Amino acid sequence: MRKLCVFTLLLLAIAVSAQTDKEFMTVDWGKIKAEVEANPQRVQQLVDIFINVDTDTTLTAEDKILAVYGRTYLNNGRDLLMEFDMSKARNEGKFDKAAAIADKVLASNPLNTNAIVSKIYNFRILVNKEPDKSWILNDSLKVYSVRLSRILDTIFMTGDGSKEYPFSVTTVGDEYNLLQFFFGIFKVNGQSVVGTCDRLVLGETNKNYLSPDIYFDVKRVFEIEKSMFESQGGDGEVKK
Numbered sequence: 243m244r245k246l247c248v249f250t251l252l253l254l255a256i257a258v259s260a261q262t263d264k265e266f267m268t269v270d271w272g273k274i275k276a277e278v279e280a281n282p283q284r285v286q287q288l289v290d291i292f293i294n295v296d297t298d299t300t301l302t303a304e305d306k307i308l309a310v311y312g313r314t315y316l317n318n319g320r321d322l323l324m325e326f327d328m329s330k331a332r333n334e335g336k337f338d339k340a341a342a343i344a345d346k347v348l349a350s351n352p353l354n355t356n357a358i359v360s361k362i363y364n365f366r367i368l369v370n371k372e373p374d375k376s377w378i379l380n381d382s383l384k385v386y387s388v389r390l391s392r393i394l395d396t397i398f399m400t401g402d403g404s405k406e407y408p409f410s411v412t413t414v415g416d417e418y419n420l421l422q423f424f425f426g427i428f429k430v431n432g433q434s435v436v437g438t439c440d441r442l443v444l445g446e447t448n449k450n451y452l453s454p455d456i457y458f459d460v461k462r463v464f465e466i467e468k469s470m471f472e473s474q475g476g477d478g479e480v481k482k
Contacts, residue, residue, distance in 0.1 A: 267303065269311050269400050269410040271462060277308065278315040285312040293352050295388050306396045311462070313353050314412045319466035321350040321357070325415070328360055337364045356415035358390045359423070394424040401459070408439050408457035412466070417442065417458045425451040438464065 278285050288309040291297050301309070328343035341364035347357035365383040368375070397420050401407040411417055417440060421427045429445030438461045444454055 266399050266401055266407065267307060268407065269307065269459070271311070274308060274312050275315050278312045282316060285309065286316060289313050289316075289352065292392060293389050295385055303399060306392070307399065310353055310393055310396045311410065311412065313351060314462055314466060317350050319470050321347045321354055322413075322466060322470050324350070325354060325356055325413070329356060329415075332360050332363065337367055340364065352389075353393055354413065354415070355390060355393055355419040356413065358386050358393075359415075359419060361386045362390065390419070390423060394420050398424060401457075403451065403453060403456040403458075405436065405439065405441075405457045408459040410459040410462070412462050414440070414460075414463060421451075421456070427451060435460075 285308060288301065288305050291301055292306060292309040324343055324347045328340050328347055331337075331343060332340035337360070340360040344357040344360040344364075347354050348361075351357075362383060365380075365386070369380060369383065393416075397409050397411060397416060400410040403409055409417075409420060411420070418430075421430070421442070421444075426448055427444060427446055427450075430442050431445040432443035434441050434443075436457070438459060440458045440460045440463075442456050442458075444451075444456060447454065
């Protein structure tokens, strides 16, 4: 198996935001897909390291980008239908059911942020319900909280939320989870698709994010959803 370190340098383009002077790495989907096709086992190894609470420090920024964004080419969104059912259960307040479905989602894609959030919600409820088991539950809560934090940190590396440099995501859930659990913004007033970007109009801002709107690169989201609908016998058009 050829070395990955040289190739990963080609996966990313370094850019600097004119607004914030933040240096970040834009995602080149084509090159990431090519690397996954050439070295799928290596990409899976990076994912395994990424989700291990004790070993993530060995990963470079390039490794994290390849793990988070390359993972979607390993399962091609097979977790998406399960994620819909999971989100429905969570929205109905059925957190135990959502957590059970989340286990199946994470077995397919351990980096699915909505599934991780479902597990976190459920563990928080269980800690209050079963205080005698809180030390065990808190350990599990830490595992999922650290994993979510690492994914959101990686997404944050890919842009600044502007139309020119949108944050790259692999699911719609990534958008809202970055807003809520990274920036601390919970109110969204509107949404629209602009080219290959999803634009959210924010109902609030704070010191973590000052712009009134935020853009996400959803090219990969479109690809995954199109593939899913086609596999279900649909026309491949995703209704927004």
